[in-house]
Amino acid sequence: MSEEKRGFLGRLFGGRGAPRPEESVRETPEEHPAEAGEDLGEEAARREDDAADDTRDDAARDLPPASEDGAAEPGADADVANRAQDGVDNHAPLADDVPAISVVEAEEPLAAAPQTDVVSEPEPEPEPEPEAQPRRSWLSRLTAGLSRSSASLTGGISSLFTKRKLDAATLEELEDLLLQSDLGIETAMAITERIADGRFDKQVSPDEVRKILSEEVARVLEPVARPLEVSGAHRPQVILFVGVNGTGKTTTIGKLTAKLAAEGKTVMLAAGDTFRAAAVEQLRIWGGRTGVEVVSRDTGADAAGLVFDAMKMANEKQVDVLLIDTAGRLQNRAELMAELEKVVRVIRKHDATAPHDVILTLDATTGQNAMSQVEIFGRVAGVTGLVMTKLDGTARGGILVAIAAKYGLPVHFIGVGEGIEDLEPFRAEDFANAIAGRETR
Known part of the structure; x- marks a missing residue:
């Protein structure tokens, strides 16, 4: 310097x-070469x-010039001085030069600003909203719901019967495949016997095997595909819903309530799942949507006492249908099943013929465990019909075929989602075609 x-x-x-x-x-550097x-x-x-x-x-x-206390005089030059001392380019903008955003709440209305002629450019036209996707048909939703079962079956069938002549080993592998899909031993044997008839040492196409599979499944399911009848022979017709936790009892009751109300039936709901506040609230919501009265008590109240009151009110008002929800309980808990027996006894004190329907909801994802549920709930509560729920793509729907073959209980409805339109009457041919991966009509 x-x-x-x-x-x-x-x-x-x-x-x-x-x-x-x-x-x-x-x-x-010469003084220290290293x-x-x-x-x-x-x-x-x-x-x-x-x-x-x-x-x-x-x-x-x-x-x-510095002030008496040694600080630079305030003003615009102060920023220049500070930037000079920091080695900053005087022409570069500072972050402090950007005005801060502030929100001011006006205490009094501000005077209107004078009007000026402003020529504004025309606003661009809004982009059209994308068209709503058409809702898939019931059959397509059912096929998607059974995709896990059908993919396993059709994939296995294709690998077994592509460019291969039928022999005993092929039939044995096919039978194992059908059992793994929860179709049950009776149905598996019936299918393999039909395929073996007159086809040994011949090539059998995968399409032919799928056709036989669909026909045999439909043959088993046709006798149990029966709708829930509300005939008016009993007023009220008492329908009791039972099942383990998480099988969709409360949701199914809500959907059925909407269907019955749309048909002009008078309906009353009994929130008998007093162990879950969410179940009570869920029924109240459905009741509000459909204009249906809901009998309920606080969480933890005695379920049998609530059902007693609901039966009395339904009789007095002569409603067409009384739908009774119950707490989810495991089929291997004796004390919980005893409570369910008590509820049934209370119902019969009002009407010896009631409950007129006892519907067991089955979660389609549970597989073989559904068999024991049918057996034990049938023994305790006298199950008269089934609803299979949660056919949502992860289902193991083949178990319904095994249950139908063993117990012959009517299957009233199947559900593939949470919407009210996702509960449909059970149709055997549609179910059989979906599980076999065949095109439906």
Whole structure:
């Protein structure tokens, strides 16, 4: 730095213009050859520091006079001084120059601004909203719901019967495949016997096997595909819903309530699942949607007592249908099943013929466990019909075929979702075609 500049800084800052210590003790690379590489880098850094010092010294000439306390006078030049001392380009915008966003709540209405003629460009026309996707048909939703079962079956059948003649080993592998799909031993044997008839040592196409599979499944399901009848022979017709936790009893009751109300039936609901506040609230919501009265109590109340009151009110008002929800209970818990027996006894104190229907809801994802549910709930509560729920793509729907073959209980409805339109009467042919992966009509 020149002596002239140091003298100016000395006068300005009181003698601070003395040479920098590092300038007077700088060493050359020749004095320490071993450190020459490092010193060259340090030399370049020092030169950059000197250049920055010169910039600060030149910018300092533009500093405004200091106030009595040594601080620069406020004003626009203060920003320039600060930027000069920091080595910042005076022409570069500062973040502080951007106005901050503030929200001001006006206490009084502001005077209207004078109107001016403003020519605005025309606003672009809004883009058209995408068209709503048409709702899939019931058959397509059913096929999607049974996709897990059908994919396993059709994939296995294709691998077994592509370019291969029928023999005993093929039939044995097919039977194993059908059993793994929960179709049951009776149905599996019937299918393999039909395929074996007159086809040994011949090629059988996968399509032919799927056709036989669909026909045999439909043959088993046709006798149990019976709708729920509300004939008016009993007023009220008492329908009791039972099942384990999470099988969809309360949702099914709500959907059925809407269907019956749409048919002009008078319906009353009994929120007998007093162990779950959500179940009670869910029924109240369905009741509000459909204009149906709901008999309920606080969470933890005695379920049998609530059912007693509901039976009395339904008789007095002569409603067409009384739908009774119950708490979900595991079929292997004796004390819980005893409570269900008590509910049935209370119902029969009002009407010896009731409940007129006892519907067991089955979760289609449970597989073989559904068999024991049918057996035990049938023994305790006298199950008269089934509803299979949650055919949502993860289902193992083949178990319904095994249950139909063993117990012969009517299957009233199947559900493939949470919407009211996702509960449909059970149709054997549709179910059989979907599980076999065949095109439906």
